Amino acid sequence: MAGLGRRTHYRKHLTDSVLNDLPEPKEIEKIAKVVSTRGLNQFDILVASQGDEVDANRTPQLAILPTKFHKLVWVKRNDFVIVETGDDSTENGDDKKDGIRFMISHILYKDQIKHLKSKSLWPVNDPEFESEAGEEVIEDPKEEDDGIVYGNDYYDMGEENDDDLFVNTNRLARLEIQDSSDSESSDEE
Template identity: 35%
Template sequence: MTATTKRKHVIKEVLEDFSMPGRDQTIVKVLGNSGSNLHEVITPSGDRYLASLPVKFRKNLWIKRGDYVVTEPILEGDRVKGEIVRILYAQHIKEIKSNNLWPPEFNLKTNIPDIVKEPEKLKTTREDSEGEDYESDDDLSDIFVNTNRPPEMILSDTDEEDTSDEDEL
């Protein structure tokens, strides 16, 4: 089987052949990549351990920090205590929540950045052609937020203060 055919079958399996997590499977959140196809994960109870990515997913699918995956325990593992069985995408999470199997500790609304939590900062007032004011809410909930970068810091411009000092002289 060529690499392209293998990739096609793996992607089809992940996206289309979805089943609910079993008894011995756990939904966990990925905290980061530890190298060598090992990912640090956290359970709903707060336990941290390493989970391995199976060979069939390597170079076909990628996992980033903040993603949710389903793992099965590895009994003989010392450091690596789980193996990733399935990567959960938005439609999978929605289906799990509709069946009330989603852990309440992984509430997605707590992971939204501060700018989206405070909609009053996003309201803008504009005047239409008749001079009436109206407010519009800019809904930023659908915008992708890159969690791999620190938030930008806005520095104030100090040139205005310097020019006011010169005017007084």
């Protein structure tokens, strides 16, 4: 923990709990995906659908990050979170009121998402939550012909070209003179 500077006991243990705990949503909590950020710790989220029905016309809802997480935990687009519902108007379908309806209680990382999937608490039928569920696939380099594929990029390694190499212009290049006349005259004799 060297180099972290001074941190209070509260902030140190809050960071530890965010990174290492395995939270599970309670009755008033739901799993959501951050769609965009609005600034001032406000986020647009898509709440996971309950049951087998998936609403295709879902609109992003507004959520806020509590002050205890300020300058300690950062949330970016496409992150998954557990949110507490503030009022019951979203469950009844009453969308007249535009405002902050959710408060982020947990930020989910890869290990926490795996834990929720193993406990069958992860939304299964929702396409927003199936494909991107924190599973970043890193492909191993595969050799093809005379090239290498990293991710979606193909690098041709068949021809070696020195023109692509970096040339340091801060150093003077060594001037080498090859005298071909001396080698020709020695060969003739």
